[in-house]
Amino acid sequence: MSDAGGAAKPKKVRGTVFVEVERCKGCGFCVEFCPPRALDLDTGFNKKGYHPPVLTREEDCTGCDLCGLYCPDFAIFGVIIKKSA
Amino acid sequence: MAADPRGVLTGQHYLDGNHAACEGALAAGCRFAAGYPITPSTEVVERIAQRFPTMGGVFIQMEDEIAASITLQGGVWAGKKALTVTSGPGFSLMMEHVGLAAITECPCVFVNVQRGGPSTGLPTLPGQADMMQARWGSHGDYEIIALCPQSPQECFDFAIKAFNLAETWRVPVMLMMDECVGHMTERVVIPNAEDIEVVERNFTKKKPGEYKPFDAGDGWVPEMAKAGDGYNLFVTGLTHDERGYPVMNHHAQEKLVHRLVDKIRKNADKICEWEEDGIEGAEVVVMSYGITSRVAQRGVEIAREQGIKVGTMRLIVAWPFPEKRVKQIAPTIKSFVMPELNYGQMVFELERCVAGMTRTVLVPHGGGEVHDPQVIANAIIEAARGKN
Amino acid sequence: MTEVAINPVNPYLRMDRMPSIWCPGCGIGTSVNCFARALTQSKIDLKKTAVVSGIGCTGRVSGYMSVDSFHTTHGRALAFATGLKLGNPELNVVVYSGEGDLIAIGGNHFIHAARRNLDVLCVCVNNFTYGMTGGQVSPTSPATAKFTTAPLGQFEEPFNLPYLADSCGAVYVARWTTFHVRELTKAMRDALKKRGFRFIEVISPCPTLYQRRNRLGDGLDAMKYYQEKSVKKNGANTSELRIDFQSEITVGTFVDRERPTFADAMNARYKEVLGPRYVPCPDNYVPPQAKGEGT
Numbered sequence: 165m166s167d168a169g170g171a172a173k174p175k176k177v178r179g180t181v182f183v184e185v186e187r188c189k190g191c192g193f194c195v196e197f198c199p200p201r202a203l204d205l206d207t208g209f210n211k212k213g214y215h216p217p218v219l220t221r222e223e224d225c226t227g228c229d230l231c232g233l234y235c236p237d238f239a240i241f242g243v244i245i246k247k248s249a
Numbered sequence: 250m251a252a253d254p255r256g257v258l259t260g261q262h263y264l265d266g267n268h269a270a271c272e273g274a275l276a277a278g279c280r281f282a283a284g285y286p287i288t289p290s291t292e293v294v295e296r297i298a299q300r301f302p303t304m305g306g307v308f309i310q311m312e313d314e315i316a317a318s319i320t321l322q323g324g325v326w327a328g329k330k331a332l333t334v335t336s337g338p339g340f341s342l343m344m345e346h347v348g349l350a351a352i353t354e355c356p357c358v359f360v361n362v363q364r365g366g367p368s369t370g371l372p373t374l375p376g377q378a379d380m381m382q383a384r385w386g387s388h389g390d391y392e393i394i395a396l397c398p399q400s401p402q403e404c405f406d407f408a409i410k411a412f413n414l415a416e417t418w419r420v421p422v423m424l425m426m427d428e429c430v431g432h433m434t435e436r437v438v439i440p441n442a443e444d445i446e447v448v449e450r451n452f453t454k455k456k457p458g459e460y461k462p463f464d465a466g467d468g469w470v471p472e473m474a475k476a477g478d479g480y481n482l483f484v485t486g487l488t489h490d491e492r493g494y495p496v497m498n499h500h501a502q503e504k505l506v507h508r509l510v511d512k513i514r515k516n517a518d519k520i521c522e523w524e525e526d527g528i529e530g531a532e533v534v535v536m537s538y539g540i541t542s543r544v545a546q547r548g549v550e551i552a553r554e555q556g557i558k559v560g561t562m563r564l565i566v567a568w569p570f571p572e573k574r575v576k577q578i579a580p581t582i583k584s585f586v587m588p589e590l591n592y593g594q595m596v597f598e599l600e601r602c603v604a605g606m607t608r609t610v611l612v613p614h615g616g617g618e619v620h621d622p623q624v625i626a627n628a629i630i631e632a633a634r635g636k637n
Numbered sequence: 638m639t640e641v642a643i644n645p646v647n648p649y650l651r652m653d654r655m656p657s658i659w660c661p662g663c664g665i666g667t668s669v670n671c672f673a674r675a676l677t678q679s680k681i682d683l684k685k686t687a688v689v690s691g692i693g694c695t696g697r698v699s700g701y702m703s704v705d706s707f708h709t710t711h712g713r714a715l716a717f718a719t720g721l722k723l724g725n726p727e728l729n730v731v732v733y734s735g736e737g738d739l740i741a742i743g744g745n746h747f748i749h750a751a752r753r754n755l756d757v758l759c760v761c762v763n764n765f766t767y768g769m770t771g772g773q774v775s776p777t778s779p780a781t782a783k784f785t786t787a788p789l790g791q792f793e794e795p796f797n798l799p800y801l802a803d804s805c806g807a808v809y810v811a812r813w814t815t816f817h818v819r820e821l822t823k824a825m826r827d828a829l830k831k832r833g834f835r836f837i838e839v840i841s842p843c844p845t846l847y848q849r850r851n852r853l854g855d856g857l858d859a860m861k862y863y864q865e866k867s868v869k870k871n872g873a874n875t876s877e878l879r880i881d882f883q884s885e886i887t888v889g890t891f892v893d894r895e896r897p898t899f900a901d902a903m904n905a906r907y908k909e910v911l912g913p914r915y916v917p918c919p920d921n922y923v924p925p926q927a928k929g930e931g932t
Binding site: 319 | 710915
């Protein structure tokens, strides 16, 4: 990524989430308790008929993994994306 | 393999059956015991509590027999040889965990010093009324092994045998003593450690990932592993597959439970043990076990004095039952006579095996004392004359 | 850009057994997440870790964990764990079960394990009901709430679990809800590092049975209730931690003390009395024939 040089701004940490769609049971814990509210439940269904989460506001995700900590079905987790120098 | 000499009190002793059973367990390598006090069995764990600390054993008195009967299984999965000791009411409380030991193939020993029942019954007096419970007491289909000592020496010897059978077949083994045998004091000879044959646990040498804890392969009994060895064991009381994973269907049930049952039934010839005498040409055969076999011996002698040809068959292993031998004998005699300290338990198994080929006569006794030998003799005489 | 990312919880689970049996919105899985992270953070040896459960929804936890797992009989997890721990003192033994299992049918073992200070971590997921059997009244069911076996509303006094554990001598007592994932993780981590009988109560939603029957919404509604009605009071007097129907829930670490464990006390006593004659477990005796046989 390219904005790593020069500027005095502190590095902005960004993150993302990985969703194992078929493991989701659509409880909504991750969406509700995402600190930056970056997730929504998908309008579509997985095979079992649940709405899995999607990262609709990727720019807001900090990769804090609170979604991963809440998910009772081990279907989502967050990771911090470290900027390469 | 020879016994650990630290557990072997080599020499001649004057011991009661309860103390002798304890010494047998120690000689067999038992190093974990969980108990709960109950008459008339308590001396076994009392002696264990005294003896264990100098030989690396752990004894704990649990809060009840339900706990004791599963705490010992925790000890087994930690790698120990383990036993629990109880009597009538405590044995009833332990039944669920006999089933757990059966389905998880946990090698362990339950000692039951039988007393009169039902319920609190006769705590200080003998009975043999738990023989069917030992076999059928837990729900579901399973098999166990039960041994019946008739003397303190046999309490010692059979305690070792019980552990060896448990390790060989990965089943709960019941040492079915009774109050008389438990409290009778006689000479007990404890051999040198190197002369005691002890079966060690068959721990797997497979690597984690290759090892399936409930896969018996072409044999009957899976290799074992213990907690802490890196195998990620999964042990459950649910019906499970070879990996130990629960599987809720009739295929898994058939595969698992059929093996649990067959590993004993199909190997009964290797497990069954009895003593017999004078069967050839006998008119009547007296079948007995435990303390009753000693009383019956006198009854047999009285009958023989009257000229009756009496054979004897004494069960050492009561379960599995020596069905084959009974079927050989049955057509050759007029009657089986079976004295028991109950109103009919093992006699029903005998009757099933006899299958109408001859008669079976029960000499019942509710317990609280042993039979009058004359009563047994009378039953033999009447059976020989075809009267009862 | 990246290699395949793996859920940090995966190495702790038997992935071939997923998905779990737990209902959508059930909190047991959330507590397992916290437990898995606590295992990482505490750096304990997983090969020497065993999870023991009884029967019930939470009783399934042991079987999903990729460590030595023992799914025992109903109520008897602590009794089994007693044997496992005393038989091999090197093991880290965790008992993970529900309140019906640990406190109703297993109540006797619970009070005695705490009294003896058995060296196990006991995690009790409390969802106020028997989930596996369909929503019957449990020993923590709050008054007036409805259950299949209390259709007109529960009227018995519920157990206050931290008070019970404290009274019986537990050395660590905490209560968190499945909303408090960070606190719960930390509590589990701290407890894993401690010795003695450690008790963590986890208040968890049961949307299918407890919530639905009592018109309390789904799992998420329960989580919001925990968020709004939980009061953090570390060191609170455990006698004041009773939970009533939809009342405030006091959470926190209530007890953190030291006391000799069962094995400590046993070893000390036997050493005192027997001196060098005492041979503690584990027994390292190797029969002479086994030496040098290469097997």
